[in-house]
Amino acid sequence: MSPSAPRRGPGPGARPAARPPAARLPERGAAVSPARRAAWTVVRRVLEQDAYADRALMTEAEGLEPRDRALAKQLAFGAVQRRGTLDWVIARLAPGKKLEPPVRAALHLGIYEQLFLGTADHASVDQAVELAKPSYGYKLVNAVLRRLQREGIELPGDETxxxxxxxxxxxxxxxxxxxxxxxxxxxxxxxxxxNEPAELALRINTLADVDEAALPPGRREGDALVVEGPFDVAGSPLFRAGVITPQSRAAQMVAPFLDPQPGERVLDLCAAPGGKTTHLAALMRAEGEVVAVERHPGRARALTAACRRMHATNVTVVQADARTFTSGRPFDRVLVDPPCSGLGTLRTHPDLRWKVTPDAIAGLVVVQDRILAAAQAALAPGGTLVYATCTISAAEDRLASEDRFRTLPHVDGTDGFSVARVTGATRSGQPAA
Known part of the structure; x- marks a missing residue:
């Protein structure tokens, strides 16, 4: 399950020096493109409010033309991903300078365009300078980007x-x-x-009437479709009809690994947003029962809506805490998809690398163990339990089993997952003798 990292308050950002009352702020010059304006606002919200870049982009790119929306995403996600590198460059080209967050955001975008996109120099400089106005920090933005044009910069090697x-x-x-x-x-x-763009993978829903000719072009791998070219998933009638849902190829491997059968009773702990829940229902041909547990009321409502859209009529959504969930009847199969650090999803969550900390992982492990214990207690004798996390962190592999698989972005081209399975498990979670 994707992580829910604790939010922090806005950073203390440096204030501009006091100006004489008669001082006038510089006026804006050339208009900034809609895509850059949206990207700059996203980067600002990440820097100032610790916002999630993907959620901020949904708001700021609303109403943009598809081409502008794609550029805004490329710029915003790239600048957030490369923040460490960009700050390193700033520290060398403007040592000791304190930057207001709006100015730093403009500088991040300008440096990112020059170093990683190869944008025409005048465009990256002029647009970044305009974004920094009306702050007097626009002069620093101009100076840094012009110096980068003239001198370039050599990044450290990755030998260490x-x-x-x-x-x-x-x-x-x-x-x-x-x-x-x-x-x-x-x-x-x-x-x-x-730092590479993530592929767009869809799951074809076998519970819906699928017109193969209506699907977007792409590479099929069973029920998975890796889309070629741009495609607006949320705006597609196929999505609204429950024919498709976005889900990484790695995530699509989890439900088949549990291997639920029609007529069985299956438990899905920490079920929202519902990709794996509805996949379980599809594999069961909507026969039997899937109990989907979600603690947060809003996410539980969204999960219910997702099940309705995906024709998962055999799913019962239960709002409860997975750590303390109990049931009077045992389950044939249990899927544990607990909150995790999400370190396998850094391509699709560009700011996550800056949110997760070692202390956060240590706290997640405690939660994961409690959820796993509840899952083991709910499992019927001889049943099957699968524990899955979308992370690359050995500390979060909480289920001891040799029956497991892992995916890695640089090897498999999809999210990083760690998935383990036990069949005939005891209440301790170890394979039965």
Whole structure:
């Protein structure tokens, strides 16, 4: 399950120096493109309010033309992903300068365009300068970007942990973790993959009437469709009719691993937003019962709506805390999809790498163990339990089993998942003798 990282309040951002009463702010010049304006606002909200970039983009890009919306996403997600690298560049081209968040956001976009998109220099500079106005920090934006034009800059190599953290823009603690768990070469490949655009994968819903000719072009892998080219999922009539739903190929491997059968009683803990829940229902041909547990009232309502849209008529949504969930009747199969650090989804959640901390992982492990214990208590003798997390963190692999699989972005081209299964489990969660 995607993480729900604790939110922090707005950062203290430096204030501009006091100006004489007669001073006049500089006027804006050339108009800023709608895509850049939306991207800048998203980056500002991430910097100032600790907002989630994907949620902020949904608001700020509303009403944009498809081309502008795509550019806004590319700019905003790229600048947020590369924040570590961009701040490293700023520290070298403008050492010791304190920047207001709006100015820093404009500078992030300008540097990102120059270093990673190859945008024409005059466009990246002029637009970033205009975004920084009316603050007098626009002069610094202009100076830094002009210097970057003239001199360029060489990023550190990734032969060391510190260099790799800057070059690939990941927090150093995370690079250290993966360096230890995966090895240096695999870590470098994973870091690079995290900054690539994520593929758009859909699941074709077998509970709906599917007209294959109406599906967008792409590569089919069973019920998975990897879309080629741009496609507005939420705006598609196929989505509204429950024919398709966005779901990574890695996430689509989880429900089949549990292998639910028609007529069985299945428990899905921490079920929202419902991708795996509705997949379980489809594999069961909507026969039997899926009990989907979600603690948050709003997410439980959204889960109910998703099940209705996806024709998952055998799903019962229960608003309850998965850590303390009990049932009078045992379940044939149980899926545990607990809150996790989400470190396997950094391509689709560009700000997540800056939100997760080692302390947060330690806290999540406690929650995961409690949910796993509740799942084990609800499992019928001889039943099957699957524990799945969308992360790359050995500490969060809480179910001991040799029957498991892992996906990695740099190897499999999809999200990073760790999935383990036990069949005939005891209440301790270990395989029965």
């Amino acid at each position: 942990i510190a260099g790799a953290a800057v070059r690939h823009s990941h927090p150093q603690w995370l690079v250290t973790l993966w360096w230890k768990e995966l090895g240096a070469d695999a870590t470098r490949a994973l870091l690079a993959a995290d």
